[in-house]
Amino acid sequence: MKAHTEYLIFNTKEKIEFLNITDTIEGLITKSGVKEGLCLVSAMHITASVFVNDEEEGLKNDFKKWLEELVSDNKKYFHNLTGENNASAHLKRTIMGREAVLAVTKGKLDLGPWEQIFYGEFDGRRPKRVIVKITGE
Amino acid sequence: MKAHTEYLIFNTKEKIEFLNITDTIEGLITKSGVKEGLCLVSAMHITASVFVNDEEEGLKNDFKKWLEELVSDNKKYFHNLTGENNASAHLKRTIMGREAVLAVTKGKLDLGPWEQIFYGEFDGRRPKRVIVKITGE
């Protein structure tokens, strides 16, 4: 069994930003030499997310607006009494998910026609890591 | 290491529908010959979900009602300005999750007593795929 590990670093311009990382992950699978297996892509920070959805600008804005409805930035949070100001980012990332587990088939990401992999940042403007672990043969 | 890949196709009668696919997945694990490993079951469409919960009709209705509260079908969505009408299905699937990763032990799904695997459809009435990837030995 092969296991290949990589760490990606993202430093977004905006506090909340969604980056399409599908091509990057595809490249790492080729580099790993794994033909059949699984690929874990996971945020290593707890105010960020890895999720699969559609590459469509309007939908990205719908996600941002909806997350603000479900998790107001302007409420009082216990976490923020510690000096932090990112409680809402922890909750938003929980809705979007920490990780995606992806199938690798014949050396490629085995995704549906519109599936794209995103790094979701909810407390950005600083460098944060994503782990990619590819296992298989 | 073995890796076994299958694609399931679902075409629901209703726009929103939850199908219990536990027996189907159990059958594919037997077919794969994998005794110890992991089984990824993932929607390949971004308006559908694979999730684990209870086979109870009332609860399924609770989920549908609750998802409509969290994600109104009748709001204005940027995504729908592109000619689509399924923005709310993208958001609902995000709540329910894209994939389930299941343990395979002694050649069987290693689930708790009430755990059942569901295909969750939020924009149905057309054929859509689910990937099942079983890896192990």
Added chain:
Amino acid sequence: MKAHTEYLIFNTKEKIEFLNITDTIEGLITKSGVKEGLCLVSAMHITASVFVNDEEEGLKNDFKKWLEELVSDNKKYFHNLTGENNASAHLKRTIMGREAVLAVTKGKLDLGPWEQIFYGEFDGRRPKRVIVKITGE
């Protein structure tokens, strides 16, 4: 390929409680002998969760308050007409997620600096199980 399986049992004092299980999982990885691979940690009950977030007391309280806003305990639920009273626990666990898939690198959990693994209980005060499946080499 190695595959190591363990079952943890939790019996919380409170109905809703979050237990940090990071050290327990780290110990099981050492015990498994797996140096490179994946570790699935999953609730085996459908009113409980395994999730990754921050070990900070205020944030745990923010999660509990927010979940109560998204999923009221006091609404009427179809599921509860069956004699159950835990419909809201099923929905809360859905927000928090069933499972975490974790990378194992050089024989250790490959987590970010603040990532901690939690067992999330939403209908406690009785024994419930979590499965840990570690696969790799």
